[in-house]
Amino acid sequence: MSQGVTISGLGEDRLVAHLTVGLPLTSSVVLGPGDDCAVMRPPTGKGHYQLLKTDVVVEGVHFLATSPPEAVGWKAAARAVSDMAAMGGWPTHAVVTVVAPGRTPVSWLRGVYRGLVRCARAFDFSVVGGETSGAPDGSPVVLNVSLLGEVAARGWVSRSGARPGQAILVTGRLGGSLKSGRHLRFQPRLAEARWLASHFRPAAMMDVSDGLGQDLPRLAASSGVGWTLDLASIPRHRGCSLEQALGDGEDFELLFTVPARRCGPLLEAWAREFPRLPLTRIGTVAAAGHHEPPLQGGFEHFRE
Amino acid sequence: MSQGVTISGLGEDRLVAHLTVGLPLTSSVVLGPGDDCAVMRPPTGKGHYQLLKTDVVVEGVHFLATSPPEAVGWKAAARAVSDMAAMGGWPTHAVVTVVAPGRTPVSWLRGVYRGLVRCARAFDFSVVGGETSGAPDGSPVVLNVSLLGEVAARGWVSRSGARPGQAILVTGRLGGSLKSGRHLRFQPRLAEARWLASHFRPAAMMDVSDGLGQDLPRLAASSGVGWTLDLASIPRHRGCSLEQALGDGEDFELLFTVPARRCGPLLEAWAREFPRLPLTRIGTVAAAGHHEPPLQGGFEHFRE
Numbered sequence: 356m357s358q359g360v361t362i363s364g365l366g367e368d369r370l371v372a373h374l375t376v377g378l379p380l381t382s383s384v385v386l387g388p389g390d391d392c393a394v395m396r397p398p399t400g401k402g403h404y405q406l407l408k409t410d411v412v413v414e415g416v417h418f419l420a421t422s423p424p425e426a427v428g429w430k431a432a433a434r435a436v437s438d439m440a441a442m443g444g445w446p447t448h449a450v451v452t453v454v455a456p457g458r459t460p461v462s463w464l465r466g467v468y469r470g471l472v473r474c475a476r477a478f479d480f481s482v483v484g485g486e487t488s489g490a491p492d493g494s495p496v497v498l499n500v501s502l503l504g505e506v507a508a509r510g511w512v513s514r515s516g517a518r519p520g521q522a523i524l525v526t527g528r529l530g531g532s533l534k535s536g537r538h539l540r541f542q543p544r545l546a547e548a549r550w551l552a553s554h555f556r557p558a559a560m561m562d563v564s565d566g567l568g569q570d571l572p573r574l575a576a577s578s579g580v581g582w583t584l585d586l587a588s589i590p591r592h593r594g595c596s597l598e599q600a601l602g603d604g605e606d607f608e609l610l611f612t613v614p615a616r617r618c619g620p621l622l623e624a625w626a627r628e629f630p631r632l633p634l635t636r637i638g639t640v641a642a643a644g645h646h647e648p649p650l651q652g653g654f655e656h657f658r659e
Numbered sequence: 660m661s662q663g664v665t666i667s668g669l670g671e672d673r674l675v676a677h678l679t680v681g682l683p684l685t686s687s688v689v690l691g692p693g694d695d696c697a698v699m700r701p702p703t704g705k706g707h708y709q710l711l712k713t714d715v716v717v718e719g720v721h722f723l724a725t726s727p728p729e730a731v732g733w734k735a736a737a738r739a740v741s742d743m744a745a746m747g748g749w750p751t752h753a754v755v756t757v758v759a760p761g762r763t764p765v766s767w768l769r770g771v772y773r774g775l776v777r778c779a780r781a782f783d784f785s786v787v788g789g790e791t792s793g794a795p796d797g798s799p800v801v802l803n804v805s806l807l808g809e810v811a812a813r814g815w816v817s818r819s820g821a822r823p824g825q826a827i828l829v830t831g832r833l834g835g836s837l838k839s840g841r842h843l844r845f846q847p848r849l850a851e852a853r854w855l856a857s858h859f860r861p862a863a864m865m866d867v868s869d870g871l872g873q874d875l876p877r878l879a880a881s882s883g884v885g886w887t888l889d890l891a892s893i894p895r896h897r898g899c900s901l902e903q904a905l906g907d908g909e910d911f912e913l914l915f916t917v918p919a920r921r922c923g924p925l926l927e928a929w930a931r932e933f934p935r936l937p938l939t940r941i942g943t944v945a946a947a948g949h950h951e952p953p954l955q956g957g958f959e960h961f962r963e
Contacts, residue, residue, distance in 0.1 A: 368877070385708055385815075386815075386817060389818075389881070390746070390817050390818050390819070390865075390881070391712070391742040391743075391745040391746050391818070391865055391866060392710040392711060392712040392742050392743055392745075392746045392748065392808070393710065393711045393712070394708050394709070394710060394746065394810065394815055394817075395708060395709045395710075395711060396708060396709070397701045397702050397707065397708070397709050398701045403701065404689055404698050404699060404700060404701070405698070405699045405700075405701050405807075406696040406697065406698060406699075407696060407697045407699065407752055407754055407787055407788060407805075407807060408695070408696040408697070408754065408788065409754040409755070409756050409788065409789070409790050409803065409805050410756075410790055411756045411758055411790055411792050411803070412792075413758055413792050413793070413794050413798075415794070415795040415798075416792060416793055416794060416795070417792070438695040438696050439695075439696055441695040441696075442694070442695050442696045442698070444696065448711055450711055450712065450713035450805060451713070452713050452714075452715045452803050454715055454717055454801050483711055484711060484712065484713065485713070486713050486714055486715055486803075488715050488716075488717050488720060488721070489717070489720055490717050490719070490720060490799055490801075491719045491720070491799055493797070494717075494719075494798055494799050495794055495795055495798050497758050497794075497801050499713065499715070499756050499790075499803045499805075501711075501713050501754060501803075501805035503709075503711060503807060504696065506698065511689075511690075511698055513690060513694050513698075514693075514694050514695070515694070561694075561695055562695065573672070577693070577694070
């Protein structure tokens, strides 16, 4: 982190005033940052549900002190956007929490906010509030983003709808996200997930955040099913081993299932709609208890 | 913190499963914790706006490692409830983030969740999701609560409506919150604020979190006004000096203004409605630039 004015030198009120200038606000926002709460018009019409998600990145776990601050802000917001995508929904409003030691440079935090704002503009949501707190010297910076979103009441997709016989698919390529720096600049698959939800309604969907080796068993457990994977078909980033593709995590690709008979038409339509992003069938949903091959590993917090 | 199984020993999935059992869920919740996002029905009817707030407590800043975990959980949620109250609204759904080193005992975190759940039941909101992350050894525990809420579209109260000549009032008593431990078990003034908003519609309102000496200038700045305070009238907790009442912070009482002619009827009605909670007129809104007395201090994060 570079030198300059620190957040303890500036003080909380001026810091908040600095950070909240020019935040993107859509027409649904009645009152933006600076009061006790943000005030917003709820979605109109009966056809929509709301989504709520909170997500955190921690220095030393999800980014480093040397990571570019704009990329850190982008990542913090984009992770939560990826979760909304995985439900077939989209984000509408964000609130941000920053916990940082007093000696953190204000310029660093402004960089983080530039990244947040870039993500908000890219995916069309408002940033309606923030919270800042000091922390003891030497504490890692913690950046939490909570997102409110919407989804079609008939179009939301959980992790629990997978049924034996369905095809298992994954977007993009897996592995090497941390090593390559992709984890700081990934594109949440928001447009792709909305297209999927409205055209091919996946039976179950989630985003791959901790690695396929860990996230597929989660989806299977939620659905009460097993899997048969074709390991050779798993799309890997250049230079990545199968182990890395299964275990590195932070891919933020979509993992989902559809009835097998719809797989062919889906792959054809996808290639026309998203010609630059691969979509790959990697296996078949099996009965509960059938784990071929057994999977373990992936990027799990806490486990050492 | 006591001994026993640590969160790194349990692992993320089992930790989340442990913590999310039996969370309170109201009928608006379509899908609770455990998926990529929570899914909720939006408020029905045109008469309501939504509120969104995020709030954080940090070990070593807002609580200590020796603070009872239930009280820490209560405080983390109650602070955000207090912000909703200060808008004249009420909470509906919460999502929780816990950042903690792997060696944190699971029993401690379960205590925190008991406190969160007690607050959710007391103020009738759902806990629809959570996020956990590890942190480097020695990092403080960070607990973030984001709240979604509602408010009558014609009944919300910002900080910016104070006008010269209005009476300035405060609920309860101020000072000594940290020393006495009240900051860990305070009651957000939710019922009181809803009654105020519907019966006497304050012109401006906020909760006193950083001390009257800091929060009144904030309300005044938002409204573009000044103040004349009667320092002798400021209600203090037993044993607290005026300086402590102005500067200690973490009171979580309501600070608001009403037209002066309504002050008498309000005080009478209040005494009937809330006989055990004092309501005190402490001064009068003045023109911008008139600060009698000048105020400074209060509990400000970052400033050292």
